[in-house]
Amino acid sequence: MEAAGDPYQASLQPRRHSPRLPPRNGYGVYVYPNSFFRYEGEWKGGKKHGHGKLLFKDGSYYEGEFVDGEITGEGCQHWTCSGNTYSGQFVLGEPQGHGVMKYKAGGRYEGELSQGRGEGQGFLEDQDGQVYQGSFHDNKRHGRGQMIFKNGDKYEGDWVRDQRQGHGVLCCADGSTYKGQWHSDVFSGLGSLVHCSGVTYCGMFINGHPAEQAKKIVILGPEVLEVVQGSPFTLSVQLQQDDGEVAKSESGRVLKISAGVRYVQLPEYSEVSFFKMDEDYMETPIQTPFGFQCIPYPLSVPMSWGPEPGSTVESARADLLLSKRDSEPVLDSGAFHGQGDTLSILSARRHKHCCQQVDQGCAEFVDILLGAPPPGMQPYPFLPGTLEKTLGRPKGGPSSPEVLPTAQEPLKGTNRPDGTTVEPPTAAYLGEYVLMVCDVTSPPFLGHRLPTTFKHLRILAKGDTHWPHVPEDHQKL
Numbered sequence: 001m002e003a004a005g006d007p008y009q010a011s012l013q014p015r016r017h018s019p020r021l022p023p024r025n026g027y028g029v030y031v032y033p034n035s036f037f038r039y040e041g042e043w044k045g046g047k048k049h050g051h052g053k054l055l056f057k058d059g060s061y062y063e064g065e066f067v068d069g070e071i072t073g074e075g076c077q078h079w080t081c082s083g084n085t086y087s088g089q090f091v092l093g094e095p096q097g098h099g100v101m102k103y104k105a106g107g108r109y110e111g112e113l114s115q116g117r118g119e120g121q122g123f124l125e126d127q128d129g130q131v132y133q134g135s136f137h138d139n140k141r142h143g144r145g146q147m148i149f150k151n152g153d154k155y156e157g158d159w160v161r162d163q164r165q166g167h168g169v170l171c172c173a174d175g176s177t178y179k180g181q182w183h184s185d186v187f188s189g190l191g192s193l194v195h196c197s198g199v200t201y202c203g204m205f206i207n208g209h210p211a212e213q214a215k216k217i218v219i220l221g222p223e224v225l226e227v228v229q230g231s232p233f234t235l236s237v238q239l240q241q242d243d244g245e246v247a248k249s250e251s252g253r254v255l256k257i258s259a260g261v262r263y264v265q266l267p268e269y270s271e272v273s274f275f276k277m278d279e280d281y282m283e284t285p286i287q288t289p290f291g292f293q294c295i296p297y298p299l300s301v302p303m304s305w306g307p308e309p310g311s312t313v314e315s316a317r318a319d320l321l322l323s324k325r326d327s328e329p330v331l332d333s334g335a336f337h338g339q340g341d342t343l344s345i346l347s348a349r350r351h352k353h354c355c356q357q358v359d360q361g362c363a364e365f366v367d368i369l370l371g372a373p374p375p376g377m378q379p380y381p382f383l384p385g386t387l388e389k390t391l392g393r394p395k396g397g398p399s400s401p402e403v404l405p406t407a408q409e410p411l412k413g414t415n416r417p418d419g420t421t422v423e424p425p426t427a428a429y430l431g432e433y434v435l436m437v438c439d440v441t442s443p444p445f446l447g448h449r450l451p452t453t454f455k456h457l458r459i460l461a462k463g464d465t466h467w468p469h470v471p472e473d474h475q476k477l
Contacts, residue, residue: 203249214239214247217453230427247361260294262432300369370428433457
């Protein structure tokens with residue numbers, strides 16, 4: 001058995017070298033035993049102290065102040081795995097205090113941090129150029145803050161974990177403004193919206209949408225409105241919700257009124273029409289919900305739509321074209337573009353008189369009048385015999401008109417063979433018409449317009465109390 005402590009045997013064992021110790025004081029370089037860290041800089045009492053640079057094996061590094069061996073003070077750190085770089089204050093190896101974090105993907109954060117995460121007041125610019133300035137918690141927008149989005153919208157108000165929540169004001173790039181409650185990044189609760197079109201909504205919002213929003217236009221009054229020939233009348237209109245309640249929360253929507261006359265063509269008397277249209281003006285008839293079609297007919301309002309004294313026939317024809325455009329069920333802001341200078345001038349003159357703005361869900365069109373047919377639209381009332389045959393009445397009865405022009409004698413200022421004169425019409429002829437009210441708000445409120453609504457109108461002779469009865473087999477013309 002070998003004696004313990006034999007010097008010969010001891011000489012045969014491999015020599016164990018003590019690891020190199022870090023410098024005690026001053027400037028020096030030290031590679032740690034695991035070879036993952038390498039430090040070069042100032043030392044004090046065998047610890048990193050002062051200014052130095054700590055390099056990591058993956059290429060990351062920290063350069064700045066050390067205190068008693070810890071990264072503490074002002075410095076700069078770069079992370080190879082993320083590509084991010086931070087410059088600012090450190091405490092025990094973590095970014096803490098005030099500093100600037102630059103992100104490899106673009107953008108930067110400048111402000112207060114705690115344990116490497118945004119905490120307190122800060123400024124954040126993302127890779128899209130969007131900017132937020134305000135309060136942060138756990139690296140998220142949280143508290144009071146202001147943000148400018150890449151589309152130009154600006155929000156100022158409350159945030160909860162990166163979402164707008166609480167009370168805030170959104171000013172959109174298009175001029176729209178919302179002020180009120182938010183939840184989960186959308187309008188929710190009480191608020192007021194001023195749309196860029198001029199429409200305002202004040203009330204409840206649910207999931208980003210007005211809770212009491214108008215869904216339809218309703219013309220008040222009887223199912224069939226009867227008006228005495230040549231008499232002005234007033235039309236009351238409401239914006240209603242799906243449940244029929246008036247949309248009182250909404251104001252400013254622009255409604256436009258137009259008219260049409262029933263397009264009648266009797267099957268058994270196909271040569272007889274109520275109106276004959278010049279080919280230049282004839283359009284596809286407009287379908288109505290009353291079981292018949294109509295063709296556009298001009299309206300008059302307190303300031304006349306008709307040609308002014310001294311205007312030309314071309315101006316009158318342009319006026320008719322405008323009346324036809326007015327009666328289109330849907331009209332956008334560029335409906336009259338491309339019609340020529342005359343149409344543009346007349347359009348601008350007439351547009352504001354045929355439109356009304358809604359106030360708390362209601363609007364009125366006052367002193368509406370169906371005027372005489374313009375040039376290009378030639379009325380042909382039914383011949384006395386044809387009308388009597390159609391309605392089953394005897395000829396020459398007390399209800400027969402004294403004089404009715406024939407189909408070969410249009411209602412113009414022409415002379416009859418007997419020397420009498422047919423005077424030009426001054427008002428709309430007796431018959432069936434249609435009033436149409438459409439939403440022309442521009443741009444459309446919240447991206448869509450309300451559907452056009454229709455009202456059946458009958459023009460009666462003076463003294464008539466109701467429309468004469470038509471046998472059932474002749475009601476569907």
